[in-house]
Amino acid sequence: xxxxxxxxxxxxxxxxxxxxxxxxxxxxxxxxxxxxxxxxxxxxxxxxxxxxxxxxxxxxxxxxxxxxxxxxxxxxxxxxxxxxxxxxxxxxxxxxxxxxxxxxxxxx
Numbered sequence: 001x002x003x004x005x006x007x008x009x010x011x012x013x014x015x016x017x018x019x020x021x022x023x024x025x026x027x028x029x030x031x032x033x034x035x036x037x038x039x040x041x042x043x044x045x046x047x048x049x050x051x052x053x054x055x056x057x058x059x060x061x062x063x064x065x066x067x068x069x070x071x072x073x074x075x076x077x078x079x080x081x082x083x084x085x086x087x088x089x090x091x092x093x094x095x096x097x098x099x100x101x102x103x104x105x106x107x108x
Contacts, residue, residue, distance in 0.1 A: 001028045002080040008070040010077040032061035073099035
């Protein structure tokens with residue numbers, strides 16, 4: 001998965017179109033991510049032992065194909081590519097400005 005926890009992403013379609021946020025959690029097997037304060041729904045919860053009932057708001061998972069990574073260098077929504085250096089480490093880079101995306105080295 002090219003988008004990792006902590007990345008800034010922009011939503012491309014849906015009710016939160018053109019809004020951006022930080023990735024809280026990734027689910028690579030399902031191809032989904034959870035973005036902070038986006039795609040929120042309300043859930044009615046009954047009271048149970050030790051918990052109050054009421055209406056709570058939660059973030060729902062988004063498909064990875066519905067979001068684009070925001071490059072920290074050019075501040076634009078972009079696609080992500082990979083580069084492998086001579087030592088065998090794999091790095092992500094921005095396809096628009098060709099800048100490496102920091103703090104996200106992926107070991108083979």
